Amino acid sequence: MSEIDIEVIKPEMMKPYIWLQTSDGSIQQVEQEIAKFCPLICQEIMQKGMGSSKNCAICLPQQVNPAMLSIVLDYCRFHQLPGRSNKERKSYDEKLIRMDTNRLCELTSAADSLKLRPLVDLTSRALARIIEGKTPEEIRDIFHIPDDLTEEEKLEPLKNITDDPRIRLLNRLYAKKRKELKEREKLKNVNAEERVDERSVDDLLSFINGKESDRKGNKTSKNKKKNRRKKEQQKNSSPKDASELNKEIVEAHGHNTRPASSAAVRIGPTSNLDYTGNGTFIDDVEFDDEDIDDEIDPELKEKIDREVEDFARRLNSNWPERMQDFLSSGQERKTTLFTSDRPGFLSRHA
Amino acid sequence: MGDVLGPDFISDLPQSIIESILTQLPIRDAVRTSILSSKWRYKWASMTHLVFDEKCVPLCNDRDGVDKSIVKFITSVLFLHQGPIHKFRITNSYLQSCPEIDQWILFLSRNDIKELVLELEEGEFFRIPSCLFNCKKLTRLELFRCELEPPLTFKGFMCLKSLNLHQVLISPDAIDSIISSCPLLESLSLSYFDSLALTIRAPNLKYLNLEGEFKDICLEDTPLLVELSVAMYMTDDIAEHFEQSSNCNFFKFLGGVPNLEKLVGHIYFTKYLSIGNPGNLPIIYNNLESIELYQVGFEDMNEMLVVLRLITSSPNLKELQISQGSSNMSSATDAPNMDFWAKKCPSDSTLGHLKVVKLTDMCGVPQEMEFIKFLLGCSPVLEIMSIAPCVHDMENEMRMLIELVKFRRASTKAEIVFTRE
Numbered sequence: 001m002s003e004i005d006i007e008v009i010k011p012e013m014m015k016p017y018i019w020l021q022t023s024d025g026s027i028q029q030v031e032q033e034i035a036k037f038c039p040l041i042c043q044e045i046m047q048k049g050m051g052s053s054k055n056c057a058i059c060l061p062q063q064v065n066p067a068m069l070s071i072v073l074d075y076c077r078f079h080q081l082p083g084r085s086n087k088e089r090k091s092y093d094e095k096l097i098r099m100d101t102n103r104l105c106e107l108t109s110a111a112d113s114l115k116l117r118p119l120v121d122l123t124s125r126a127l128a129r130i131i132e133g134k135t136p137e138e139i140r141d142i143f144h145i146p147d148d149l150t151e152e153e154k155l156e157p158l159k160n161i162t163d164d165p166r167i168r169l170l171n172r173l174y175a176k177k178r179k180e181l182k183e184r185e186k187l188k189n190v191n192a193e194e195r196v197d198e199r200s201v202d203d204l205l206s207f208i209n210g211k212e213s214d215r216k217g218n219k220t221s222k223n224k225k226k227n228r229r230k231k232e233q234q235k236n237s238s239p240k241d242a243s244e245l246n247k248e249i250v251e252a253h254g255h256n257t258r259p260a261s262s263a264a265v266r267i268g269p270t271s272n273l274d275y276t277g278n279g280t281f282i283d284d285v286e287f288d289d290e291d292i293d294d295e296i297d298p299e300l301k302e303k304i305d306r307e308v309e310d311f312a313r314r315l316n317s318n319w320p321e322r323m324q325d326f327l328s329s330g331q332e333r334k335t336t337l338f339t340s341d342r343p344g345f346l347s348r349h350a
Numbered sequence: 351m352g353d354v355l356g357p358d359f360i361s362d363l364p365q366s367i368i369e370s371i372l373t374q375l376p377i378r379d380a381v382r383t384s385i386l387s388s389k390w391r392y393k394w395a396s397m398t399h400l401v402f403d404e405k406c407v408p409l410c411n412d413r414d415g416v417d418k419s420i421v422k423f424i425t426s427v428l429f430l431h432q433g434p435i436h437k438f439r440i441t442n443s444y445l446q447s448c449p450e451i452d453q454w455i456l457f458l459s460r461n462d463i464k465e466l467v468l469e470l471e472e473g474e475f476f477r478i479p480s481c482l483f484n485c486k487k488l489t490r491l492e493l494f495r496c497e498l499e500p501p502l503t504f505k506g507f508m509c510l511k512s513l514n515l516h517q518v519l520i521s522p523d524a525i526d527s528i529i530s531s532c533p534l535l536e537s538l539s540l541s542y543f544d545s546l547a548l549t550i551r552a553p554n555l556k557y558l559n560l561e562g563e564f565k566d567i568c569l570e571d572t573p574l575l576v577e578l579s580v581a582m583y584m585t586d587d588i589a590e591h592f593e594q595s596s597n598c599n600f601f602k603f604l605g606g607v608p609n610l611e612k613l614v615g616h617i618y619f620t621k622y623l624s625i626g627n628p629g630n631l632p633i634i635y636n637n638l639e640s641i642e643l644y645q646v647g648f649e650d651m652n653e654m655l656v657v658l659r660l661i662t663s664s665p666n667l668k669e670l671q672i673s674q675g676s677s678n679m680s681s682a683t684d685a686p687n688m689d690f691w692a693k694k695c696p697s698d699s700t701l702g703h704l705k706v707v708k709l710t711d712m713c714g715v716p717q718e719m720e721f722i723k724f725l726l727g728c729s730p731v732l733e734i735m736s737i738a739p740c741v742h743d744m745e746n747e748m749r750m751l752i753e754l755v756k757f758r759r760a761s762t763k764a765e766i767v768f769t770r771e
Contacts, residue, residue: 102357109367112363112366120367131383136383145358149391
């Protein structure tokens, strides 16, 4: 056809229309003036001579589907007219970004791939306005972001910038509670010998829960706990065992000893409430280590440190390995019992 | 674990867009995004713009507490940050000068800092550490209430385009040398300096803003200057210094700026320019389109000469704004010289492009009225002349209006708007 011949002969600049191919493969015709507002398209036309016919349609990046392309072209169509006042442009922009957040993200992505900077700025400002001032839960809800950080990662310093120290304390306590609940689940699958420990977890829960209410109640539970601890210490730990457990903690966490100590430190303030009976604790603004240390006398501090370490071990220890330990110590007792009665048993388990 | 009700588009956007979003959030919100999800954990840490403004930490009654928490916050942010920092800005009136700031500047100097703005609490001046002068890539520097002393080995900021020093303690030699050693300097703003004698050599300078007690200003090498704004505060001894000077200030100041497009002169600017004999060298400002002069002393013939000279040397002048500045106009020391205007303003002079004239604080004395007459008679395309009297005096205003009505107007479209506040 003669039209095609003319297309070949005439320089591309003369054509008022160019051809664009979107991510789904469909090709459409667009006014050149408007399309050239997008730097990427302009580049394709000027430098590579593409877009003059259906055969050499400009392939747009995959982020540009037909819906997004039509929005982008609307934007270009409006803004490329020089006669618009600033007020008009602003009000158009405001109207444009009124769409749901998913589409806004898609639009930002499409504009970025077309290198259309003003539209990228507009949409990212809109997204920033959505994020501003909201809590992380709200933000996750709006953008469907999966909540896949561990409690500890969330509690890393600076990351949890809540303004109220009370909220910070509560967050930590809730995190602790959640951890213990998890361990409680695991413990339910282990036999009765471990009931002792289960009770201590219970104790911990009431210990933590009791925090917010009656301190006197805690004093009694503290005594109970102390006694139980002593019993457990006699049963379980040889120094070798303790160091093994410590190592496990270290390995389980993958990096340095900071997590264990920081967990210990976090418990520090909570135990502080019991041991020193410091009534003003919850109102205390400072959570720094130095401040807490200042309030306890050194002897008491050592005692607390020991108990805190124990506590941390209990919370952070690698349960499967511990269970092995329990089982093996249990087995030894069993074998002594059975020696006289069933030699066969012994020979089987030797 | 949160359940995913829909696709998560935002977490997979390219880092440049995420950066664009995060930099438009207040810094606390930006850092808080680290607990959204594992993908978001360190997205904030590679932001290249860090802005700590008044709201970066929550306020409470304890000023010291706020100060400490700001220091902690900024230190933690810098410590956890990864990658280059191009823009760093502190504008916080609670932050007092402290040794940590030195460390921050050192950290920034190692991280390709390009734009630095420091505005601390209004108290003691912060002494800028010498590591600032090692920031090779600096393009913009804004300092408020600091002490600056460039080391002897300082060769200049090779990339600096914009310099803004506000109430900065620095020796005059040092400031001259900093300006002349920054070859790319385009925008310079010096405010609240005391008794500064300044010689500006900046071949690429386009925007100049000076405000303070300047003893002497010489624009020696500023051929590309486009916008000039000067506010000269005068003390008695500076005024004395002026009287004794025999240099032509007009020439020193405006002699080498042929590309000037906008001129703004506050306070004693016209008085300053009027000192010295301008001679007969014609300087034409072909691009000068807007002149704003405040505190012009109409009763001083020399000042009026300056104004006239500026106006007649700017063939493309479009906007003129003049505010009268003498406190005591009624008693002129000499009888107004009515021949002055006829002599100094050739009748065939035209202000061919003058469209808008705004005159404020007019008292209605003969000098002013002659000036208005001159403007009306020489502006064929004048559209609006707005006049605002300084004192609400019915009789005086009536007199002014009666005279105004008599004046011949060269422009048929001219509207005279007499505003009474």
